Amino acid sequence: MNRALWLLGAGLVMVIAIPLVLGGSGLGGQLRQFPLDTFLLMLGMIVMCWNLNAGRLRLLLAGRGGHLGQRRAVGMVMATEFAISATPGGSGGPLTLMGLLSRQGVRPAQATAVFAVDQITDMLFFLSALASIGLYALSHTIDLRLGWMLAVPALLLIIGFGLLAALGKHHRRLLKTSGRLLRWLKVRHRSRVKLARGLIHFRHALVETLALPRLTLSLIFLLCCAHWLLRYSILYLAVSGLGQDIDWSWTFIVQMLSLAAGQLTLLPGGAGGAELSSTALLSPMIGAASAAAAVVIWRAVTFYFYLIAGAPVFFVMAGRSMLGSLLKRRSAAT
Template identity: 30%
Template structure:
């Protein structure tokens, strides 16, 4: 329990401090006027939308399990994803969510191999979706800013993201060659970051092999054995992100702002890319400052701070509140989380 509290405290502290800094830097007389004219019905709609995202996410994991011959109720599926969202919110790059969801699926008599295929398959679908949209999102922003320097940065970033997407697809097609490439990169980087002992290096290489095998096997399973389940997963993935990306637009409507929907969606794709960097638990700090920079393109400075805080409240704090309630009061399954977070 102490480990869980420690990670939770660190995640909350970084997020709260970052949010406070953003608000203080952007606060002015216009901010007060905006707060006084907030339309609460849209804030409530944002809460309901994020609640709907839990349901859509739960339906995705339920449908994938059902396609593999294992029935899980809708309520139980929602419990699994919200419990996993709590662990994801207090671990770097949201990596804690997957082991928790796999564990809870296994408790519902889904074999570990199939549970891993479902959960890792979900993450692969999300990753491919975001990476595929990232170049288009950068193009949208380059048209708005019309800045030659930004255009160069966008071009380099697009090449980098497309490279990641290509490597991900190549890892599915040729896992053994991908392992050799990953080993080469790790051996080159390890001395630079201070990993000099053979034992430590071998441990890292074993972890790389394990992750690549899980990645390949999970995707290959659905591609070869259950393409219908894969198509269902793609459908629910599109629905999930449509609901999630609608949150920011609804928040801005509540602040009497009417931005371009396409720009709002594109901005969140870029924020998701930044949040994938495993820097802090739950991407705290990275999310607030990254969102502030990107949202500033279409949100006025007076409203920027409260917009970021409201968006983060729905996408982060709500996950903590709902996820902790499910994990500790309904599921009462904290032993695995404590073991994982040690």
């Protein structure tokens, strides 16, 4: 647990330290001139994101686990986002959400299915967004030499959808193959049966979730789009608030690549990698000082604010025992 806390502390320091080093002496002046009303607007957008995700969660549950009000759903989302920001690779987020749903009375298979469909809608949004930005790039003055920024993540998403489709179509073969593998590894028969039963229950819960009315699924996807469009407009507002002109699509791509690079650091919130890559991508367009200032503001809103606002909610809803369990598990893994 101590090791996990050290990792979190290192992440908090690197979020600020890297932009300070890369921004140079002009960073302070850039931050002082940033409009307060724009910063408050950005915080308000994050609060709206929490409410949108809470609405999506309520629709996905569709009454399973009893009545879930908007206020409690927002609390679940805030606690989950806190766990994502506080653990390496965001791995604590799914465990927190499923733990909270379990306390709500949702069965583990149903909670896992809800999380899986939530992730599928996210993937579908990003694939759609990349395709739209690609079409936009073809008709506007955007450097086409950077097309790999669109092609690589789009290809990975397409491969991901292909794997999901293959798993869904050949799930029986997967169960048989995994059973033989576990038997070869000398896993006990009872454990193999328990795992197979869990996978079957998960598949049934997934089919049940995907069988929601089309109108409900469409609304879930619209809420997903609204959330990510707001969330990925934060960096654009940070750059614009500093008096710099940049295309929104560039800030979208920068955030996608930077957050992906941040996962390689194995620090909470992708600290270090996200700051280094985003500053490097923005500097040629708006200058080092402005890029570093924009990154500091962006991360203050999408990292520090998630920790500060989410921590008390997490402790109220999940409790110290769940936090200790998460930190110990991630510390052992790293």
